[in-house]
Amino acid sequence: MAEGIKDKVAIIGMGCTRFGERWDAGSEDLMVEAFKEAIEDAGIEKKDLQAVWFGSCMDEVNVGKSATPLSLALKLPYLPVTRVENFCATGSEALRGAVYAVASGAYDICLALGSEKLKDTGYAGLPEFSHNLGTKNRLIFPNMTAPGGFAMLATRYFDKYGLSPDEGKEILAMVSAKSHKNGAGNPKAHLRKEVTVEQILKAPMVAWPLGLFDCCGVSDGAAAAIVCRADMAKNFRPDPVYVKSMQIALSSGEEMMYTDWDGTYVKSAVKCSARAYDEAGIKNPREEISMMEVHDCFSITELVTYEDLGISPRGKAGNDVRDGFFNLDGKIPCQPDGGLKCFGHPIGASGLRMMYEMYKQFQGKAGERQIEDPRFGLTHNMGGFPAMNLISVNIVGL
Amino acid sequence: MIREYTHELNKEIRSISGGYELEMEGKLEMHGKEVLYVVGNAIVDSSCCGVGGCRYALVPGYVKKFKTRQDEQGLWISEVEPIIDKATRQEITRVLMDKEIVQQVQFP
Amino acid sequence: MSGIVSYGAYIPKYRIDRKLIYKSMGWLNPATFMPGEKAVANYDEDSVTMAVAAGIDCLTEIDRTGVDAVFFATATSPYAERQGAEIIATALDCRSDIRTADITDTPKAGTTALLSAVDAVKAGSIKKAMVCAADMRVGKAGSAQEEIFGDGAAALLLGENDVVAEYAGAFSVSYDFVDHWRSAGDQFDQQWEDRFIRDAGYTRFIVEATEGLAKACGIQKTDMTQVIYPCLYAGDFKKIARTLGLSASQMITPLLGQVGYTGTADPLMHLVMALEEATPGDKIAVVGYGAGADAVLFEVTEEIEKIRGKQKGITGHLTAKRELKSYEKMAAFRNLLHTEKGIRGENVAFTAFSTLWKNRREVLGLVGSFCEACGTPQYPVQRVCVKPDCGAIDEMAPYRFSDRKGSLFTYTGDNLAFSPDPPAIYGFVDFEGGGRFWFDVTDVDLEEAKVGMPVEMSFRKKYVDEKFGIHGYFWKAVPAIRRIS
Numbered sequence: 001m002a003e004g005i006k007d008k009v010a011i012i013g014m015g016c017t018r019f020g021e022r023w024d025a026g027s028e029d030l031m032v033e034a035f036k037e038a039i040e041d042a043g044i045e046k047k048d049l050q051a052v053w054f055g056s057c058m059d060e061v062n063v064g065k066s067a068t069p070l071s072l073a074l075k076l077p078y079l080p081v082t083r084v085e086n087f088c089a090t091g092s093e094a095l096r097g098a099v100y101a102v103a104s105g106a107y108d109i110c111l112a113l114g115s116e117k118l119k120d121t122g123y124a125g126l127p128e129f130s131h132n133l134g135t136k137n138r139l140i141f142p143n144m145t146a147p148g149g150f151a152m153l154a155t156r157y158f159d160k161y162g163l164s165p166d167e168g169k170e171i172l173a174m175v176s177a178k179s180h181k182n183g184a185g186n187p188k189a190h191l192r193k194e195v196t197v198e199q200i201l202k203a204p205m206v207a208w209p210l211g212l213f214d215c216c217g218v219s220d221g222a223a224a225a226i227v228c229r230a231d232m233a234k235n236f237r238p239d240p241v242y243v244k245s246m247q248i249a250l251s252s253g254e255e256m257m258y259t260d261w262d263g264t265y266v267k268s269a270v271k272c273s274a275r276a277y278d279e280a281g282i283k284n285p286r287e288e289i290s291m292m293e294v295h296d297c298f299s300i301t302e303l304v305t306y307e308d309l310g311i312s313p314r315g316k317a318g319n320d321v322r323d324g325f326f327n328l329d330g331k332i333p334c335q336p337d338g339g340l341k342c343f344g345h346p347i348g349a350s351g352l353r354m355m356y357e358m359y360k361q362f363q364g365k366a367g368e369r370q371i372e373d374p375r376f377g378l379t380h381n382m383g384g385f386p387a388m389n390l391i392s393v394n395i396v397g398l
Numbered sequence: 399m400i401r402e403y404t405h406e407l408n409k410e411i412r413s414i415s416g417g418y419e420l421e422m423e424g425k426l427e428m429h430g431k432e433v434l435y436v437v438g439n440a441i442v443d444s445s446c447c448g449v450g451g452c453r454y455a456l457v458p459g460y461v462k463k464f465k466t467r468q469d470e471q472g473l474w475i476s477e478v479e480p481i482i483d484k485a486t487r488q489e490i491t492r493v494l495m496d497k498e499i500v501q502q503v504q505f506p
Numbered sequence: 507m508s509g510i511v512s513y514g515a516y517i518p519k520y521r522i523d524r525k526l527i528y529k530s531m532g533w534l535n536p537a538t539f540m541p542g543e544k545a546v547a548n549y550d551e552d553s554v555t556m557a558v559a560a561g562i563d564c565l566t567e568i569d570r571t572g573v574d575a576v577f578f579a580t581a582t583s584p585y586a587e588r589q590g591a592e593i594i595a596t597a598l599d600c601r602s603d604i605r606t607a608d609i610t611d612t613p614k615a616g617t618t619a620l621l622s623a624v625d626a627v628k629a630g631s632i633k634k635a636m637v638c639a640a641d642m643r644v645g646k647a648g649s650a651q652e653e654i655f656g657d658g659a660a661a662l663l664l665g666e667n668d669v670v671a672e673y674a675g676a677f678s679v680s681y682d683f684v685d686h687w688r689s690a691g692d693q694f695d696q697q698w699e700d701r702f703i704r705d706a707g708y709t710r711f712i713v714e715a716t717e718g719l720a721k722a723c724g725i726q727k728t729d730m731t732q733v734i735y736p737c738l739y740a741g742d743f744k745k746i747a748r749t750l751g752l753s754a755s756q757m758i759t760p761l762l763g764q765v766g767y768t769g770t771a772d773p774l775m776h777l778v779m780a781l782e783e784a785t786p787g788d789k790i791a792v793v794g795y796g797a798g799a800d801a802v803l804f805e806v807t808e809e810i811e812k813i814r815g816k817q818k819g820i821t822g823h824l825t826a827k828r829e830l831k832s833y834e835k836m837a838a839f840r841n842l843l844h845t846e847k848g849i850r851g852e853n854v855a856f857t858a859f860s861t862l863w864k865n866r867r868e869v870l871g872l873v874g875s876f877c878e879a880c881g882t883p884q885y886p887v888q889r890v891c892v893k894p895d896c897g898a899i900d901e902m903a904p905y906r907f908s909d910r911k912g913s914l915f916t917y918t919g920d921n922l923a924f925s926p927d928p929p930a931i932y933g934f935v936d937f938e939g940g941g942r943f944w945f946d947v948t949d950v951d952l953e954e955a956k957v958g959m960p961v962e963m964s965f966r967k968k969y970v971d972e973k974f975g976i977h978g979y980f981w982k983a984v985p986a987i988r989r990i991s
Contacts, residue, residue: 021444126446130854130855131853131855135858135861136858139857139869139968139978140869140886142932142933142946143923143924143925143930143946144923144944145923146446146447147445147446147447147920147922148918148920148923148930148932151918152916152918152933152934153916155917159916159957190414191413195411195413198506199406201506202411202418202436202438202456202506203411203413203440204438204451204452204454204502204504204921205504205919205921206415206442206920206921207918207920207921207922207923208919208920208929209918210918212413212416212417212418212442213413215413215415216415216446217413217414217444218444218446219414252892252894253888253892254892254893254894256934256942256944257885257886257888257941257942258892258894258942259941259942260894263915297446341414342414345446387934387944445922447922448848448923448924449848449922450921450922452921488953
């Protein structure tokens with residue numbers, strides 16, 4: 001009888017580079033930077049590692065294929081190293097590989113490292129989608145971008161819940177302003193400036209109805225985690241963080257090709273979080289979750305995720321936003337490190353960067369951003385578009 | 399409905415993917431009322447999916463009380479009435495696109 | 507009896523006021539002024555896409571499996587080698603055991619294609635033949651051609667049953683009269699002096715062909731209810747009528763001032779316009795001009811009342827307008843300006859033709875699947891049913907979406923995605939009867955788009971890979987245009 005992952009694996013070390021336009025660093029530099037911090041934090045040596053998971057998404061513009069880029073950069077001694085990719089949830093997917101490997105009992109200690117160098121393309125952005133959607137899809141998919149793909153979610157959400165574009169944009173602005181405030185004091189963030197709601201509303205449209213500050217940007221960065229069997233964890237440190245749940249859910253095709261979905265939420269997030277809460281033994285997320293890092297590639301994603309995670313009631317997340325429910329001093333602080341808005345989105349690294357913040361919070365090392373006595377931390381990592389996506393929900397605790 | 403508008407020009411407001419700067423303010427007359435507008439330039443040069451940006455205008459609304467007080471940072475604040483009527487918005491958009499050669503007109 | 511069974515047309519939505527062209531370029535050649543407006547194909551249109559649009563209009567409520575031939579008349583095909591008629595036939599979802607032909611190289615090709623189709627039907631070798639004529643002629647900046655050329659298409663279905671306009675005879679003259687020429691690989695048409703064209707050709711061949719037509723059909727010119735011929739020069743247009751002894755009622759009002767001169771499509775578009783108003787018994791002569799002239803006579807039958815109003819035709823498209831407010835945009839659309847697309851915009855992924863071959867009906871014809879187990883239409887083609895409770899494998903039948911109406915489920919206006927006419931608008935379409943997919947949306951301003959807006963599907967140029975010379979086609983959603991009735 002399958003038991004799930006709860007309390008089988010612990011995180012004993014993590015590292016995270018400074019995220020930003022790292023003109024000074026290549027892919028190797030980022031990997032080594034994250035790795036060094038993780039190894040020192042765990043207090044182990046390289047030879048203690050038994051298997052490695054490497055997350056890198058846009059290999060064609062940074063490292064190239066296979067796991068050899070990581071193996072060579074770190075001079076790993078003929079270890080099993082697996083490269084994984086699952087759109088923007090690649091980072092969480094790498095962690096999942098390492099965690100499941102340890103939970104299987106086949107290994108004691110594993111490393112997960114996600115790294116992405118996106119600033120060497122020459123055109124400030126990801127490769128145009130027609131190149132990485134497959135030979136058939138490029139003939140029939142619209143000429144779209146990620147902001148546009150998520151903007152469509154906002155169009156439907158405003159329409160269904162009777163929000164005028166002005167009202168909707170104001171709620172979204174509050175979501176972003178909150179993250180920028182948190183990121184302002186975070187030395188590892190790319191952008192460390194507070195931005196007010198009014199300043200956000202004065203920015204132009206990027207993909208209607210999303211404006212400049214509703215969209216995250218491109219950055220370079222890497223993050224790493226070292227995991228081991230739960231019953232060994234206290235040998236390494238007094239304050240390991242335990243994995244309570246790791247779930248992933250992928251779209252079935254219904255959103256895109258069948259007319260049931262009403263376009264105002266992310267279906268896989270609903271299903272994924274339900275399974276995650278079940279696995280972790282959480283009955284009432286609004287009461288039990290202490291803090292979250294969600295995939296705020298776009299402010300609308302974050303807003304809708306509050307509802308998809310079963311925390312805000314359907315259509316009413318705006319009320320929670322206005323009440324400051326998700327602020328750093330609110331009931332469930334969300335994006336305490338500033339999120340994708342302040343870190344940018346080096347795809348392979350983001351999922352692990354989210355976990356890094358949860359990890360540091362549990363250990364009391366979050367400085368000005370410290371949340372008191374957290375019980376359960378949740379990371380939510382999304383890849384793809386609302387109509388065609390994958391969601392990773394991970395819950396950790398003490 | 400009255401809202402406050404903070405006058406802040408010539409300051410670059412940045413996000414990771416880009417930034418904007420409001421450059422000049424103006425007023426135009428519409429049906430006997432004074433409309434406040436601001437012109438800015440934006441550049442989106444590090445977003446995930448392309449390069450963009452534009453010269454654009456914002457229309458906070460009809461002027462009710464112009465520069466009536468200052469905030470803690472010394473910035474002037476006006477009281478404005480946001481323009482809701484669709485036909486008026488379309489007319490202002492047409493006038494501003496022609497007068498100020500902007501690509502977008504927003505009514506925040 | 508053989509003749510016209512149905513008709514259709516297409517006029518691009520963008521219209522530009524000719525004064526705007528003259529304002530922008532009149533400083534160069536001040537003699538080029540022309541009044542009125544003209545139709546400008548959008549950046550995502552070309553002769554092939556316009557021909558498909560006219561063809562779909564013509565085939566409204568007609569079983570497409572009955573089409574045995576497709577003739578495509580154009581002098582501006584995007585490809586010198588890749589048959590336009592076959593792209594059109596696939597887009598119209600015709601059978602594969604049909605005859606296809608491109609008839610080209612002169613504006614007379616429109617009527618020539620019509621005659622080829624009529625002759626094939628008369629001979630009994632083809633039961634139903636589709637004729638699509640379209641042109642997207644480009645004039646150099648500041649030229650008279652730039653003012654006069656307009657974009658458009660017409661389509662006629664020829665057959666033996668339910669004929670609405672019976673074929674009554676034809677007469678052709680052919681001359682290697684080089685008034686215009688364009689070498690293979692050249693972008694622009696060149697011409698000899700206007701006086702030569704008017705006096706030695708235009709005012710002669712049309713007269714010669716029409717006289718010959720009257721004789722061949724054993725009728726008087728006064729018996730012709732209408733005589734349709736292209737208007738290339740306003741004064742000489744009237745001179746031809748005088749020479750033929752036509753009365754005012756026999757003359758058409760040319761679409762020159764609303765659409766422009768549309769080359770191969772021109773005589774057929776005016777024929778469609780005439781048929782929209784015709785009464786049974788009318789004898790309509792249509793003359794195509796170029797390398798000589800073809801004159802063809804049709805007699806309208808009682809059946810015309812039965813099909814009236816089913817199509818959008820000329821009348822429906824004339825009023826579906828969108829103002830093109832920028833000369834520079836028109837110049838950019840027609841590649842008269844080298845525009846900055848950016849490294850990302852220029853980097854088009856290579857077309858896998860083997861993928862396109864496997865999926866040609868799906869991509870070019872917008873044919874998806876219908877699950878026979880649960881009755882759910884779905885696009886793209888699926889082997890595993892998308893309906894959650896169903897999931898049946900391999901129980902699908904082909905299901906065409908191209909002629910289905912839909913509504914815009916959601917959309918956005920994207921300022922980042924590269925578009926020759928920003929913002930790039932795209933969204934999801936929910937189809938009447940079932941099915942949903944995401945598409946680019948075109949021919950609409952962002953402010954007009956609304957959740958729930960009625961849309962229909964339009965065959966468009968989805969991308970151009972300039973490096974490899976590939977024009978990629980697919981379907982986009984456009985605001986639904988009402989039919990005439």
